[in-house]
Amino acid sequence: MQKGLFIILTILLVVPICMAQEQISPEVGNILKQAHEYSDQGNVEKALTFLDESLLKYKEKTFDRYSLLNYKYDLLSKVSRYQEAVEVCVEKANIVTSPRQAFITAQAFLKINDKQKAIEWLETSVSRGLQSYTIFDDDIYKPLRGNSRFEELAEIVKKKNGLGLPPKPFVSKTISGKEVALEMYKGKVLLLDFWATWCPPCRAEMPNVIKCYSEFKDKGLEIIGFANENYSETLTDYLKTNKINWPIVSIDKGNYKELAIVYSVTNIPASFLIDKKGIVRHINLTGDKLWNAIAELVKE
Numbered sequence: 001m002q003k004g005l006f007i008i009l010t011i012l013l014v015v016p017i018c019m020a021q022e023q024i025s026p027e028v029g030n031i032l033k034q035a036h037e038y039s040d041q042g043n044v045e046k047a048l049t050f051l052d053e054s055l056l057k058y059k060e061k062t063f064d065r066y067s068l069l070n071y072k073y074d075l076l077s078k079v080s081r082y083q084e085a086v087e088v089c090v091e092k093a094n095i096v097t098s099p100r101q102a103f104i105t106a107q108a109f110l111k112i113n114d115k116q117k118a119i120e121w122l123e124t125s126v127s128r129g130l131q132s133y134t135i136f137d138d139d140i141y142k143p144l145r146g147n148s149r150f151e152e153l154a155e156i157v158k159k160k161n162g163l164g165l166p167p168k169p170f171v172s173k174t175i176s177g178k179e180v181a182l183e184m185y186k187g188k189v190l191l192l193d194f195w196a197t198w199c200p201p202c203r204a205e206m207p208n209v210i211k212c213y214s215e216f217k218d219k220g221l222e223i224i225g226f227a228n229e230n231y232s233e234t235l236t237d238y239l240k241t242n243k244i245n246w247p248i249v250s251i252d253k254g255n256y257k258e259l260a261i262v263y264s265v266t267n268i269p270a271s272f273l274i275d276k277k278g279i280v281r282h283i284n285l286t287g288d289k290l291w292n293a294i295a296e297l298v299k300e
Helices: 003-012 026-040 044-055 063-078 082-095 099-111 115-127 133-137 139-144 148-160 200-219 233-241 256-262 287-299
Strands: 171-173 179-181 189-195 221-227 270-274 280-283
Touching: 026 044, 026 063, 044 063, 063 082, 063 099, 082 099, 099 115, 099 139, 115 139, 115 148, 133 139, 133 148, 189 200, 189 287, 200 221, 200 287, 221 256, 270 287, 280 287
Parallel strands: 189 221
Antiparallel strands: 171 179, 189 270, 270 280
């Protein structure tokens, strides 16, 4: 993979839906490629200086400025210049106002041992619609364990997502025209997977979802996919290439947008893992965490 393309894909992995389909301008793509080359040569300071000079030309709150700041933040963190990295992170989070950028900023403040600011940015993340309760278990948040506000925020996210409660019922049509409804999956372990072919993190996680389905489909696992896009050749080719044969709901062939609102999905990928008794047990698990959770639920 070419370095310039690698940089662009890396940046897109941390961008929410609202900006996920924006593109870096060719000029900024070249700047990032050059800065990356300086860094690969072991000259991080030269890369940082080059980025600072470039940022003077991109002062507006645009995707281009965000992209330059994003790489600057990575480099500053790499050389442990955390105080400067925090300042950059705050600006990033004020350009891309997503839950993810806010909790990344909270983590940045923890690196300089500013617990109060970390809590404030976690509050911002929750107010922006944070869905992933699992981040509260990350080791970086150990300094906040026992903090009443931290624990309260974790509970707010869990309750907002319906953890421990029955999932909200729905009826929809799949891209093949078949009806699909929550009540059809009683007694099954069910994964509701919100994703899109244009979403890099979704594509990155999909091989794991496919692996889980292959392993557990004969042990009681079912999946319903909710694609945040219209029915198209791109979607059908992706499904065929990856041998995805579970029901898929799209925007125009179903009611994706309505269901995203029902399940409070503001960023993708997003998922809800429901046990055989019809209770939401896990939300937004990926990788080994998803695999292990399914393995436990199919045994119950």
